[in-house]
Amino acid sequence: MSFKQEFLSASLNANALRFGSFTLKSGRQSPYFFNMGLFSTASTLGSLATAYASAIIDSGLEFDVIFGPAYKGIPLAAITVVKLYEIGGDKYKNVGYSFNRKEKKDHGEGGSIVGESLKGKKVLIIDDVMTAGTAINEAFEIIKAEEGEVTGVMIALDRKEVPNGVVGKCATKAVSERYGVPVKSIVDFDDIVALLGDKFTAEQKASIEEYGAKYVS
Numbered sequence: 385m386s387f388k389q390e391f392l393s394a395s396l397n398a399n400a401l402r403f404g405s406f407t408l409k410s411g412r413q414s415p416y417f418f419n420m421g422l423f424s425t426a427s428t429l430g431s432l433a434t435a436y437a438s439a440i441i442d443s444g445l446e447f448d449v450i451f452g453p454a455y456k457g458i459p460l461a462a463i464t465v466v467k468l469y470e471i472g473g474d475k476y477k478n479v480g481y482s483f484n485r486k487e488k489k490d491h492g493e494g495g496s497i498v499g500e501s502l503k504g505k506k507v508l509i510i511d512d513v514m515t516a517g518t519a520i521n522e523a524f525e526i527i528k529a530e531e532g533e534v535t536g537v538m539i540a541l542d543r544k545e546v547p548n549g550v551v552g553k554c555a556t557k558a559v560s561e562r563y564g565v566p567v568k569s570i571v572d573f574d575d576i577v578a579l580l581g582d583k584f585t586a587e588q589k590a591s592i593e594e595y596g597a598k599y600v601s
Contacts, residue, residue: 387438389579391540391570394431398422401576403588410515410548412599415591416576418541420456420512429459433467436460436510436538439570441472445536447508449480449500453523458483460510461499480505484526502532509537514555514567515547524563534565542569544600554601573600 385393395401399422406417423432452461461481468476480500509523520537527534537559544554556567571579577592584592 387435387442388571388575390431391435392576392579394423394428394435396580398428398431400428403584403592405591408515412548415588415595418513418543420540429463430467432460432540433463434471435570436464436540437467437471439568440464440468440508440538443536443538443566443568445508445538445566445568446506447479447535448505449482449502449507449532451502451507451509451523451527451532452481452483453509453511453519453526454484454486457509457511457523460512464510484523496526497530502527502530505532506535507532509534511537511539513541513543514539514559515543515545520559534563536565537567539567539569540571542567542572544573546599546601552601557601 392401395418400420401416401418403416406414408414408417420432423429450461450465452458461483465476465479465481468479482497482499482502485496485498507527509520509527511519511523514520514537524534539556542554542556544556546552546554553561556569560567573596577596581589
């Protein structure tokens with residue numbers, strides 16, 4: 385079983401990936417919903433870490449530090465560096481992780497960054513999903529201010545949707561073109577259709593195909 389299949393299976397078992405009718409923040413009615421917050425136990429977090437680490441190794445991206453934007457990205461960065469070393473070996477033994485504070489601290493270690501320094505480092509940003517790309521844009525600015533170099537972005541799910549009011553380009557493509565770095569994912573919309581298609585009812589399949597034709601780039 386591929387890491388993509390294992391991740392989708394784990395997502396279904398954790399009830400993090402559901403099918404039905406859901407209203408997204410954008411107001412769209414979606415035939416599926418992904419809530420990574422439901423990866424909240426030792427076993428599910430282990431599956432999540434394995435999926436991220438496997439996707440990162442498969443991507444061939446080069447980096448010194450994994451940066452997790454506050455707040456969702458913080459545990460993702462931490463569990464992923466551990467799993468990278470566990471399954472990837474010595475190549476990843478010195479990979480650091482860091483995250484930003486929402487409010488800058490002026491005592492103790494101070495500053496807005498916790499963990500590994502980003503200065504002069506190649507940085508991989510990790511997050512859950514990308515809708516409009518706002519959080520990722522902020523992460524780029526933070527890393528630039530710390531004199532780091534972003535070499536890629538890894539997310540769990542790429543819905544590949546074109547945001548409301550935008551013509552023809554999904555958020556991941558827009559971010560990749562804007563900053564000139566690859567944006568990778570564990571799975572994307574096409575993987576859901578291809579790998580879970582035999583589990584859909586006829587109604588679910590029709591809804592997903594219609595949604596894809598309307599919103600997915």
